[in-house]
Amino acid sequence: MKSHTEGLTLLKKGEMNYPQAPDASILETFENSNPQRNYWIQFETDEFTSLCPITGQPDFARITIEYVPDQLCVESKSLKLFLFSFRNEGSFYEDVTNRIYTDLFGLLKPRHLIVTGDFTARGGIRSSVRVDSADA
Template identity: 55%
Template sequence: MNREQDNLQSLGRKTEYKMDYAPEVLETFENRHKDNDYWVQFNCPEFTSLCPITGQPDFAEIKILYIPGERMVESKSLKLYLFSFRNHGDFHEDCVNTIMKDLVKLMQPKYIEVVGLFTPRGGISIYPYANYGQPGTKYAALAEQRMMNRQMV
């Protein structure tokens, strides 16, 4: 991978942390195996955001699983993006859907799913799940099948 060739700004540079939701930090690089279908999974076990009502912190493990298309998300930029939720107030379901939609917009994956395993608050855990498959393709059918047969943890 060539940072300059792929126009990557974060990789190999001093890290600047954003203090609120910052989708602009996300970067992509070319998928060098776009003729193959394969899975990429990211696990972020230390995700934090804020309750939009109380301002109390919420903690979760965020899992992102996708089949790349032409572009792939660069991992350091993804870390910075997920970190930017730290002082951002949003409900659990909104965080998961926002992450998925931002990644779809960024890299147009063939398929993607995002799950948030939020720790209990008030004795209840919330595990929101969102997915997307490119419309009119076998990946749209995959998204529907995985949504209808989702086995929550």
């Protein structure tokens, strides 16, 4: 019988290699043990950072990921490392949010996925970007 944790490597003790650039290959998954029903999984971080592609100044955001899994779920530590890998990446808010959505949707093929980036004020204006698979 296959273990639910088979193939998950980031939770094991040992030396960590933190990604220096966004790379979806760091994302790990495990089988959804309840594929017969729809239920929501939500992840949220207030510690997301990326860089403005023009000025190189840091941008800060709350990233919220909500999804209804089909066959696969994303492992949370691998997701954290994936999100933190954007810290040296120069990207506009729209690109960052869409990149996270695209990588997760391609990996998980969920029944529903929403990724929201709520970016802190810059020049007195707050920005929020939301990508929703229902709108696709």
